[in-house]
Amino acid sequence: MEILCLKKELEQNSYPGRGIVIGKSEDGRHGVIAYFIMGRSENSRNRVFVEEGDGLRTEAFDPAKLVDPSLIIYSPVRVLGGVTIVTNGDQTDTVYDFMKAGKSFAAGLRTRTFEPDGPNWTPRISGLLEKDGGYRLSILKSADGNAEGCRRYFYEYENPLPGEGHFIHTYRENGDPIPSFEGEPKKVKIAGDLDSFTEMVWNALNADNKVSLFTRFVELSTGRAETRVVNKNK
Numbered sequence: 671m672e673i674l675c676l677k678k679e680l681e682q683n684s685y686p687g688r689g690i691v692i693g694k695s696e697d698g699r700h701g702v703i704a705y706f707i708m709g710r711s712e713n714s715r716n717r718v719f720v721e722e723g724d725g726l727r728t729e730a731f732d733p734a735k736l737v738d739p740s741l742i743i744y745s746p747v748r749v750l751g752g753v754t755i756v757t758n759g760d761q762t763d764t765v766y767d768f769m770k771a772g773k774s775f776a777a778g779l780r781t782r783t784f785e786p787d788g789p790n791w792t793p794r795i796s797g798l799l800e801k802d803g804g805y806r807l808s809i810l811k812s813a814d815g816n817a818e819g820c821r822r823y824f825y826e827y828e829n830p831l832p833g834e835g836h837f838i839h840t841y842r843e844n845g846d847p848i849p850s851f852e853g854e855p856k857k858v859k860i861a862g863d864l865d866s867f868t869e870m871v872w873n874a875l876n877a878d879n880k881v882s883l884f885t886r887f888v889e890l891s892t893g894r895a896e897t898r899v900v901n902k903n904k
Contacts, residue, residue, distance in 0.1 A: 676837060676858040680874035685710065685844035686851075688758040690797045691871075692805040692827075693835015693860040700887040701799045702835060702860050704871050705746055705756050708879040713737045718901040719882040724749040726884050731903035741785055741792075747884060752893045754886070757796040758840060759785065765796060775806055776824050783820045784812050789847040791817055793840050803890045804828045807838050811850045825855055835860045863887075868898040 676691065691704040707728070709715035718731045726747035730736040736743075744760045755765050755775075761782045768778030775798050785792040793811035800806075806826050813819030827836065836855035841848045862870065868885040875883070883900040 671854075671857045673834060674837075674856050674858050676835075676860075677870055677874045679837060679856060679858065680871065683839075683843055684876045685841060685848070685879050687792070687840035687848065688795065689837060689839035690756055690758070690795055690807065691835050691837045691858065691860075692756075692797045692799055692807065693858070694803055694830045694832050695863075695887060696833040696861060698832035699891070700889055701754075701803045701805070702867065703747075703754060703756055703797070703799055703886045703888070704867070704883065705758075705885075706871065706875060706883045707746075707758075707881045708875065709881045710879060714742060715881055716903070717742060717881055718903050719746075719884050719899045721897065721899060724895065726899070728882070731901075741787060747886075749895075752801040754799040754888065754895075755796070756799075756884075757794065758792075759794055761794050761796055765798070776808070779808050779810060779824075780822065782810060784810050784817075788817055789815070791815065791850070792848075793850050795838050795840055795851075797838075799888060801890070801893060803830060805830065805836075807836055807855050809838060809851060815847070815850070833860050834858075864896055864898060868900065872900050 688707045693702045716735045727745045748755050748766045765778040791812035793809050796808045798806040808824045837858045838855040864887040886897045888895045
């Protein structure tokens with residue numbers, strides 16, 4: 671599979687929706703995570719990321735303008751025993767609870783489906799960074815826009831190569847309704863340190879639609895994590 675330029679993938683798509691990137695740093699020492707959210711409506715844009723312990727939550731920037739919290743207020747990131755879970759919805763909690771009970775990432779997601787926001791039927795995307803740097807990605811989506819069927823896809827990446835990662839996002843492109851992501855996660859180049867990687871992703875996202883970005887480098891030898899959070903609303 672061709673390795674793509676993450677910067678170009680982001681710049682060329684005005685509305686990928688919510689996106690997850692997981693991979694390994696160029697020096698091979700760190701697991702790398704990025705999670706971003708975008709929005710077209712006032713309700714979707716009225717959000718910020720807030721660190722919560724070693725995890726992350728979304729909250730309303732202006733609580734007075736919050737209309738429906740059901741699909742926009744959740745914990746995108748949680749950590750269990752050195753394993754980092756990142757998703758675009760409350761399935762973060764499902765995965766966390768299943769894994770805490772000794773069950774698997776996939777088992778938890780098999781109890782969930784795409785978001786109930788027809789006619790878009792937004793996919794649920796999820797990722798997992800293991801302590802050894804291996805990672806997993808998943809997408810739960812409607813059957814080509816038909817809400818009667820759910821399609822579940824799981825991808826596992828063992829021993830990832832330095833400077834490589836995979837990128838999955840909710841929407842293929844902007845539209846009405848918005849078409850869901852198609853195909854395998856995109857193999858992308860991971861470059862730079864945490865700060866330069868964060869700056870690149872944030873600057874490449876569409877200026878009108880981007881809302882918040884979370885990035886994290888996890889040192890594989892120690893488990894030490896360093897995080898950056900960028901919010902358009904300040």
